[in-house]
Amino acid sequence: MKTEKVDKRQAILEAAEKLFCETGYEGTSTRQIAKESGANMAMINYYFGSKEGVFVEIMNERIASFGSQLKIINEDKISALEKLHRVIEGYVNRILNNTAFHKMMHRELSLTQRPEMYDKIKDAMSHNMQLIDRIITDGIEDGTFNKVDVRMVIATIMGTITNVVISPNKVMPCSNFDLNNPKDKKIIKERAIAHLQDLTTVYLTTKK
Amino acid sequence: MKTEKVDKRQAILEAAEKLFCETGYEGTSTRQIAKESGANMAMINYYFGSKEGVFVEIMNERIASFGSQLKIINEDKISALEKLHRVIEGYVNRILNNTAFHKMMHRELSLTQRPEMYDKIKDAMSHNMQLIDRIITDGIEDGTFNKVDVRMVIATIMGTITNVVISPNKVMPCSNFDLNNPKDKKIIKERAIAHLQDLTTVYLTTKK
DNA sequence: GGAAATTAATCAATCGTTTGATTAATTTTG
DNA sequence: CAAAATTAATCAAACGATTGATTAATTTCC
Numbered sequence: 001m002k003t004e005k006v007d008k009r010q011a012i013l014e015a016a017e018k019l020f021c022e023t024g025y026e027g028t029s030t031r032q033i034a035k036e037s038g039a040n041m042a043m044i045n046y047y048f049g050s051k052e053g054v055f056v057e058i059m060n061e062r063i064a065s066f067g068s069q070l071k072i073i074n075e076d077k078i079s080a081l082e083k084l085h086r087v088i089e090g091y092v093n094r095i096l097n098n099t100a101f102h103k104m105m106h107r108e109l110s111l112t113q114r115p116e117m118y119d120k121i122k123d124a125m126s127h128n129m130q131l132i133d134r135i136i137t138d139g140i141e142d143g144t145f146n147k148v149d150v151r152m153v154i155a156t157i158m159g160t161i162t163n164v165v166i167s168p169n170k171v172m173p174c175s176n177f178d179l180n181n182p183k184d185k186k187i188i189k190e191r192a193i194a195h196l197q198d199l200t201t202v203y204l205t206t207k208k
Numbered sequence: 209m210k211t212e213k214v215d216k217r218q219a220i221l222e223a224a225e226k227l228f229c230e231t232g233y234e235g236t237s238t239r240q241i242a243k244e245s246g247a248n249m250a251m252i253n254y255y256f257g258s259k260e261g262v263f264v265e266i267m268n269e270r271i272a273s274f275g276s277q278l279k280i281i282n283e284d285k286i287s288a289l290e291k292l293h294r295v296i297e298g299y300v301n302r303i304l305n306n307t308a309f310h311k312m313m314h315r316e317l318s319l320t321q322r323p324e325m326y327d328k329i330k331d332a333m334s335h336n337m338q339l340i341d342r343i344i345t346d347g348i349e350d351g352t353f354n355k356v357d358v359r360m361v362i363a364t365i366m367g368t369i370t371n372v373v374i375s376p377n378k379v380m381p382c383s384n385f386d387l388n389n390p391k392d393k394k395i396i397k398e399r400a401i402a403h404l405q406d407l408t409t410v411y412l413t414t415k416k
Numbered sequence: 417g418g419a420a421a422t423t424a425a426t427c428a429a430t431c432g433t434t435t436g437a438t439t440a441a442t443t444t445t446g
Numbered sequence: 447c448a449a450a451a452t453t454a455a456t457c458a459a460a461c462g463a464t465t466g467a468t469t470a471a472t473t474t475c476c
């Protein structure tokens with residue numbers, strides 16, 4: 001008799017991420033994680049040392065996979081505006097494909113606790129920001145873009161996307177959109193991308 | 209001899225708000241609240257019934273004081289753009305004067321738990337959104353504003369401000385700004401207001 | 417057979433809450 | 447007015463439940 005093989009380690013990671021997203025780090029108990037993953041409680045400490053170890057591992061994996069996604073954009077011989085539009089598209093897609101994690105990340109970021117996590121997230125975000133900063137700054141220097149408050153423009157781009165993800169379903173969109181519904185998610189994605197591309201085009205390139 | 213009169217009820221509320229902001233709801237114990245406020249632990253339940261009761265009370269007071277701040281704007285006989293600029297100014301000031309609370313609110317909003325709180329926050333935000341929505345929609349209808357994705361513009365305005373508040377000190381601004389430093393806060397406020405007013409002016413009124 | 421994986425049982429610590437008693441202030445009563 | 451009765455505020459201690467973590471025994475797998 002062969003019982004179905006399940007990777008308990010992976011099961012714990014997935015269950016923990018789901019629960020951390022739903023009820024927060026402090027709000028999730030190791031017993032819940034064990035139950036949800038189908039593993040024994042002791043396995044959590046066996047594989048990850050502690051509850052926080054699970055959390056750190058989730059963050060590390062996520063951040064690592066994020067880092068490998070970008071950086072190709074800046075090699076292309078395209079205009080600054082086109083670069084920016086590609087970054088927006090990539091950023092919207094990435095975040096709306098990982099809404100639960102993104103929520104969790106922002107929650108963790110707004111806590112002064114857990115400095116190690118804070119620094120990790122900060123570094124990951126900082127990398128994205130520098131990419132956008134470079135594109136816009138280059139655009140300004142070569143005269144394609146208006147002179148704007150670059151950091152605030154970045155705050156606008158990132159903030160808009162985060163707002164779409166975090167705001168309550170019934171508040172943000174007109175009717176009852178649900179980001180868990182793939183069809184709705186696609187619509188929201190396209191709207192966000194179209195809006196941000198239009199906004200940046202008008203704001204950065206309109207001659208006064 | 210008159211010992212200094214301290215309102216324990218108020219002390220608990222203030223201590224709890226501070227701690228909830230810093231370490232989150234689940235991350236704060238009733239013992240911490242008691243210690244920080246100088247009140248006995250039992251007073252928490254005596255006055256508010258439960259830990260959650262404290263939280264609900266904080267939210268109610270804040271939301272109530274928020275609600276009494278707006279609504280005068282729409283009576284003035286000024287242009288849609290000017291109305292919008294006043295709303296932006298008010299919104300930036302309000303949020304940057306209550307950064308800790310605003311962080312806490314967003315954290316709570318991103319949790320699927322505590323539906324009562326969720327609904328309260330949602331309603332409060334919804335009110336603000338409707339105000340902005342009305343202004344922009346009116347502007348579009350009377351031809352002053354371009355036809356834009358209104359809800360996305362609102363997401364941009366709110367998201368930008370939230371991003372400024374939540375993003376790590378060392379990430380968002382160029383150098384080491386600190387929102388707890390009044391001087392820095394003033395600068396950030398002015399930058400955010402100037403940026404959003406400029407952005408909305410260009411985006412909403414530029415004729416293509 | 418031996419290392420790795422998994423288990424049930426248990427640990428001390430902490431959680432939010434409740435208790436019964438005490439003090440201080442206020443109201444009622446004679 | 448002053449004694450008695452009532453109420454509100456505060457306290458130390460303890461409650462049962464749950465927390466994250468650990469133990470020691472057992473099973474699985476190569």
